[in-house]
Amino acid sequence: MLHVKNAKYLDGFKLWVTFDDGTAGEVNLENKLSGSVFEPLKDSSFFSKVTVDPELETVVWPNGADLAPEFLKRHITKR
Numbered sequence: 001m002l003h004v005k006n007a008k009y010l011d012g013f014k015l016w017v018t019f020d021d022g023t024a025g026e027v028n029l030e031n032k033l034s035g036s037v038f039e040p041l042k043d044s045s046f047f048s049k050v051t052v053d054p055e056l057e058t059v060v061w062p063n064g065a066d067l068a069p070e071f072l073k074r075h076i077t078k079r
Contacts, residue, residue, distance in 0.1 A: 002069040003057035009048040013041075015059065017072050025076035029067075032075065037065045 002008050006018040013030040033041050041047045053060040053079040 002073060004052050004059055004069050004072065005057075007052050007059045009050055009051055011015060013047055014070075017059070017076070018071060019069060020057075023073060024079065026078040027072050027075050028077050029075070036041070037063065041065060061070055 003020040003025075004017055005020050006016075008016045010016055010026065012028075013033075014026055015030045016024070017027050018024040029047075039069075046061070046063075049062055050059050052058070056066060058066055058069050058079065059072065072073060
């Protein structure tokens with residue numbers, strides 16, 4: 001099972017994500033967030049509050065939104 005080890009906000013809707021399999025890269029989530037739980041994330045100042053949940057081992061935001069590590073890895077644009 002894939003897990004996120006680190007996530008860093010870059011700018012806009014971009015994160016730098018490191019996975020437990022050694023993969024790391026930039027994930028641009030602009031235009032990839034739909035649904036009511038993701039609405040607050042469309043504000044980049046809220047989006048920037050991303051953290052890694054130690055239990056879920058994926059990215060999470062203060063409103064409870066999270067994304068599966070597999071989804072994040074599929075959307076890496078730069079390594």
